[in-house]
Amino acid sequence: MEADVSAADAGCPACESRSARVHSRYQRVLADPAIGGRPTLLRVRVRRFFCDNAACQRRTFVEQVPQLTTPYARRTPLLRGVLEKIALVLGGRPGARMTRLLAVEVSRTTMLRLARALPVPAPGTIAVVGVDDFAFRKGNTYGTIIVDMDTGRPVDLLPDRHGDTFAEWLRAHPGAQVICRDRASGYAEGARLGAPDATQVADRFHLLQNLTKAVDRVVRAHRACLKDRSEAEAVAQPRPSTEGEPGRRAEVTRQRHAEIHALHTTGIGTTAISRALNLDGKTVRRYLRAATADELLTETIPRPKDLDEHTAYLVSRWEQGCTNAVRLTTELRERGYRGSARTVRRLLQTWRDGTIKPTAVTAIAPKPREVTGWIIRPAGERTEDEQRGLDRILERCDSLRTVDRLVSDFAGMLRQLQGQHLDTWIAQAKQSGVAHLAGFATGLIKDYDAVRNGLTLPYSSGAVEGNVCRLKTIKRQMYGRANFDLLRLRVVLAE
Numbered sequence: 123m124e125a126d127v128s129a130a131d132a133g134c135p136a137c138e139s140r141s142a143r144v145h146s147r148y149q150r151v152l153a154d155p156a157i158g159g160r161p162t163l164l165r166v167r168v169r170r171f172f173c174d175n176a177a178c179q180r181r182t183f184v185e186q187v188p189q190l191t192t193p194y195a196r197r198t199p200l201l202r203g204v205l206e207k208i209a210l211v212l213g214g215r216p217g218a219r220m221t222r223l224l225a226v227e228v229s230r231t232t233m234l235r236l237a238r239a240l241p242v243p244a245p246g247t248i249a250v251v252g253v254d255d256f257a258f259r260k261g262n263t264y265g266t267i268i269v270d271m272d273t274g275r276p277v278d279l280l281p282d283r284h285g286d287t288f289a290e291w292l293r294a295h296p297g298a299q300v301i302c303r304d305r306a307s308g309y310a311e312g313a314r315l316g317a318p319d320a321t322q323v324a325d326r327f328h329l330l331q332n333l334t335k336a337v338d339r340v341v342r343a344h345r346a347c348l349k350d351r352s353e354a355e356a357v358a359q360p361r362p363s364t365e366g367e368p369g370r371r372a373e374v375t376r377q378r379h380a381e382i383h384a385l386h387t388t389g390i391g392t393t394a395i396s397r398a399l400n401l402d403g404k405t406v407r408r409y410l411r412a413a414t415a416d417e418l419l420t421e422t423i424p425r426p427k428d429l430d431e432h433t434a435y436l437v438s439r440w441e442q443g444c445t446n447a448v449r450l451t452t453e454l455r456e457r458g459y460r461g462s463a464r465t466v467r468r469l470l471q472t473w474r475d476g477t478i479k480p481t482a483v484t485a486i487a488p489k490p491r492e493v494t495g496w497i498i499r500p501a502g503e504r505t506e507d508e509q510r511g512l513d514r515i516l517e518r519c520d521s522l523r524t525v526d527r528l529v530s531d532f533a534g535m536l537r538q539l540q541g542q543h544l545d546t547w548i549a550q551a552k553q554s555g556v557a558h559l560a561g562f563a564t565g566l567i568k569d570y571d572a573v574r575n576g577l578t579l580p581y582s583s584g585a586v587e588g589n590v591c592r593l594k595t596i597k598r599q600m601y602g603r604a605n606f607d608l609l610r611l612r613v614v615l616a617e
Contacts, residue, residue: 292316541577
């Protein structure tokens with residue numbers, strides 16, 4: 123497409139004076155978005171004018187067409203804007219592949235250059251700041267994302283999660299009145315140093331997450347209470363005796379628990395203990411969290427078998443006098459059984475020998491993770507089967523019954539923003555006799571003001587968590603090949 127400029131004069135970009143005296147003419151070639159799937163080039167004939175202002179340093183200048191030309195550009199602003207958006211969303215190589223489909227092909231380096239040329243707008247004054255960490259490489263290096271909680275948009279990324287770095291950012295951007303954060307001590311210290319007058323709010327999601335981890339440890343420590351019936355009365359294949367190995371394991375566990383706690387009592391740190399006993403640091407911390415060795419001696423729950431769901435049918439056929447394993451296996455096949463005939467014969471043999479009495483109830487206990495979910499979820503969100511299963515477990519275990527009551531009270535505070543009851547709950551948790559909940563309560567005391575604000579004020583870090591999930595998606599698209607500056611641009615400028 124060819125075009126000429128129809129304006130009679132043009133303004134000097136240096137002094138803004140108008141001039142109609144033409145110096146020369148030449149043709150500019152500009153790329154524009156494709157039309158009908160075909161590349162579009164604009165051949166625009168522009169003029170160079172004399173600047174008649176004697177005080178201006180420029181003697182000549184080239185006219186610019188608004189929204190069509192810019193100095194030295196080979197693309198129209200419309201096409202450049204399209205390419206910038208593609209670069210922010212897809213990055214280098216994926217963005218270059220997309221441009222080929224749009225018939226405006228550019229290289230991957232051009233896409234990255236366009237993205238890096240975009241300015242990052244100044245965040246201005248942010249009244250409610252949300253902060254959380256994200257992993258560059260999980261377990262190794264981390265960064266920080268800062269979100270404007272009023273708009274829900276990220277305003278900046280920091281290259282680490284140190285408290286000093288966050289404090290410097292707050293000093294450079296004064297005006298923060300509320301800071302929503304997780305339970306990390308680094309952000310708490312950074313907020314105290316960088317914005318001492320701001321109100322710190324511990325996020326309710328992280329509070330519930332910390333409580334869930336404590337409940338899960340309690341449930342795993344009382345795994346034996348999850349069974350409805352003893353294994354001797356259950357319908358299952360007879361398993362070989364394993365009394366010798368658990369005895370040896372229990373002895374080693376108790377001895378190791380005593381050694382770790384003895385060293386820790388003398389003031390030796392976790393790292394030194396792990397080196398002295400040749401143990402992983404996470405193992406040492408797990409032993410230190412356990413008040414007694416019995417909390418570490420959990421029984422292994424067998425996995426469900428294919429035959430378990432057909433046991434009731436087998437019992438009814440056995441009581442009717444059908445004891446032929448081949449015939450029963452054939453009938454089970456018709457009912458959808460996909461296991462082996464040998465498994466059926468083993469079960470029937472235990473019934474013939476009287477080793478296990480025929481019964482339609484299996485000893486398959488729910489997984490600790492499932493029971494933890496039952497306790498954490500409100501009663502109105504549990505199914506009837508889940509509620510019945512939880513009631514049976516609570517009848518058998520006083521500790522889990524105490525945990526269920528305390529979790530229900532804490533969840534009520536959290537959902538109804540009744541932080542005034544926090545002191546009472548902490549006292550009850552510390553007197554409950556459940557070590558993990560007492561430890562959770564002790565952790566709340568260390569961050570008391572922020573926790574109480576989180577259970578009282580309406581602020582939450584939900585917008586921060588959503589932006590962290592989006593950041594992870596962008597980071598994985600880049601496959602770790604790009605630098606921090608490009609990640610920051612793509613996160614902050616993304617629409």
